[in-house]
Amino acid sequence: MSNIKITCVIVDDEPMALNLVESYVNKTPFLSLKAKCNSAIEAMEFIKEQPVDLLFLDIQMPDLSGIEFSKMLPKNTRVVFTTAFDQYALEGFKVEALDYLLKPFDYAEFLVAANKASTWFSLIKEKKQSNVSNQKEFLFVKSEYKQLRIKLADVLYFEGLKDYIKIWLKNNPKPILTLMSLKSLEEELPETNFMRVHRSFIVSLKNIDVIERSQIIINDQRITVSEQYKPRFLEFITNNSL
Template identity: 70%
Template sequence: MIEQQVSCIIVDDEPMALNLVESYVLKTPFLKLEQKCGNAIEALEYINNHKIDLLFLDIQMPDVTGLQLSKMLPKHTKVIFTTAFDEYALEGFKVDAIDYLLKPFNYAEFLAAASKAKEWFTLIKSKDNVVETAVGKEFLFVKSEYKQLKIKLEEVLYFEGLKDYIKIWLKDQPKPVLTLMSLKSLEEELPLQKFMRIHRSFIISLENIEAIERSQVLIKDKRITVSDQYKAKFLAYISNNSLD
């Protein structure tokens, strides 16, 4: 089976940085280098004429910064920021960067970031990931306080893992239902079109998301961080359900 490739360009006004990232790209089998650009204007012109999956993008550049360029990109084009200025890290997540590499970075760090990008594009492009399970399931019975409680899935805001227990947070109930179960076993029982694991300790109801701010999901009065392990899958869901 041929490995899916991610087309990319490198944008940096420093020739040494361009050459270093190029060397990393060339020894990464799933990356396909399309172009190297010394400034954002040159990069934008190339992107407007070619479909590019990924940019390795420096932030601090003259005339047009990497952050400014990132806000001009087509929806399908994603960014991994490369910069020596760590105060820009938070800004990177505001524009849905796949990852952020702080100069000087080594190949292992580069590969980890590139692998996140590969995961993102695999999720977006593979129709196999659209297959849903437990489509018709509307409720679960869970054991709590010596009773089998019927939990309607439409009333669930999110599930919170706590060691060997799960807290089930429901609409209009100030206290959660507590049950002895693992998140992993619960996840297998939930309809994937309605629920998603976004953190080691949280499975959320997608229908009850009120807002997404940076790398956090707001559900009712709870802010839940989307961890790196689950970020690509969650961002793919958001992308597939966003207006162009």
């Protein structure tokens, strides 16, 4: 039995299929059902407000297919496809689905897929814990012909300006300017402490003072969380709220 809780949503345009998968989820101790949706559009609106770990997702639905919808999901939201049509199996694995359930499936088949999801999320959790214990404490950045040692604990946020980055630090009214792209910097930062929230900003999660609607306030600076990065940021808020 898994020692983690996996939040999930069921998406299917057939009421009987929705109810069947709901009964399977309710039998599985490590799954926590957050919503049942009868279309991908409805599910999209739900997870914008309340991100989840896993979707049990039908493929053939009106307006927006499960395959199309899966390509729009945040990177940390995974999918188990449920469908009556086996010709979609290859497409399902191309979009990195955790599993593919061919209707009609019984609880034993469902549980195999659920356990695959549990194994995947357990590995991700272990990786994050390992990253925390081996986190970088500083970076060297080139600025004005010098290599400056920047303590990551002192960073408030990074601001991207075309090919340059401004590094805003605690107790330092002027930023450090370095020639680097925000994308390459993002890959070097520990994701448990830093998050990209806008095309031009990566923020220190530990130094956020206030969250007000779609804005973060750090040291009196207001930074807007853009739509592209909102699902991941909402997940961070959910995981750290009372």
